[in-house]
Amino acid sequence: MKQANDTRKSRSPYQKTRSNVICSIYIKYPMEKKTLPGTIRKNIQIDSEVTIVQKHHQRSGELTEGFVKRILTSSPTHHHGIKVMLDTGEVGRVVDVFVED
Template identity: 50%
Template sequence: MDGKNRSQLKIGQLVDIVLKKDQRTGTSTRGHIKRILTKSPNHPHGIKVMLTEGDQVGRVQQIIEE
């Protein structure tokens, strides 16, 4: 599943995100959701979240587990 719909995401879920600094290369970072930052129900580039690992912020590219 992609991370474009806020309703599919839950706190603690394992996801792959792309950090702002990695947008050009598309390098993903894996971690668990600490906070969901995007308020709208969906976003074409992925919902922005903060990970528990290092408080990294990026847009969800793929949901690993539900």
């Protein structure tokens, strides 16, 4: 029974609590893909699935996903990411390399 001076608000069953948000995120993205850093050349092979940032998207940080067609950087590491060409012809620096389990 509520008392008159009780100021607590009752929650609607449809309001999201912290645990509901975590559960809904897990349901929406059940398994995140494991990734490797894109700054090391040996992590990247032809036909690897990667995310890249293109030169004209560096300020906005817009990422593009695709499969590697060619590796353009010849050095073993690069601090901004290894430059690759995707199978769609887009060129950019690798941010993440997706690993298959």
